[in-house]
Amino acid sequence: MNSLKERILALKKEKNAVILAHYYQEAAIQYVADYVGDSLGLSIEAMKTDADIILFAGVHFMAETAKILNPTKKVILPDLKAGCSLAESCPPDLFQKFIDQHPDHVVITYVNCSAEIKALSDIVCTSSNAVKIVESVPKDRPIIFAPDKNLGKYIISKTGRDMLLWDGSCVVHEAFSLDKLIEVHKLHPDAKIIAHPESETHILETASYIGSTAGMIDYVKTNPNNKFIVATEAGILHKMQQEVPNKILIPAPAQDDNTCACSECGYMKMNTLQKVYDCLLNETPEIIVPEDIRKKALLPIERMLELSK
Ligand code: 13P
């Protein structure tokens, strides 16, 4: 009997499927993936693939973005319940009311939101291009930024723009403890702290580098330092360590890290290798986006891709 990994690789070939995985996926899933990346990189890969099936090993909004960009492909997600606290914090009816209260505002949304929210937006951004996207808006235009208030605050600090922020946050990045981080840094004073911009301001203020998951990996590769404390979801450590096998990577501690699982995204970890296999075998669960929503959601994503060139 072939191993699960071998069966997935064989099925992938037989069905002309591609597996796109986010850095937060468990290592076993990253091993069977054709591409592992951040939200922006994964969207671009999804858009240009000529495979018949895109198995998205990530969370729902990522698979939905792939479907919006490449609608003739069958997009499947190993677990349909793999959501995101940011996307869940922003229901379309409430967001529509918020927009209606500020009709003169340009609406910029972080890609971690549903297709319905993207359809209500002027421009989408990811953590790797958010500052650039906000700076592309003329200075005299007021901006609504949703759904991540922490990323929003970070962009305000970088651009000086006065943005109206939606009150959403990432449960994983809000769990980091400043006190514990300082304790770990005291034990490793030679380590540089690097953080994802979904983290709270007090965590970001300690960081030598702030950026997307891909940006963080790039930083540890190119920075001459030998030790890093990494404030993002722990799944990133797999790829990061592969890239810098001789460097020391220390996960940033969460408020209550007695279980050692606090900086893991429960949504991302709903996907397992077994579910990847079942999903590929049965070609379900499939991501369906109603065509009217898809067309409206595509425009702000295309604007983002154009501005990110
Ligand atoms: P990246 O686009 O930086 O990979 O972020 C995705 C995400 O969900 C972070 O929590």
Ligand code: SF4
């Ligand atoms: Fe959403 Fe946070 Fe999980 Fe990223 S880590 S998918 S932002 S809940």
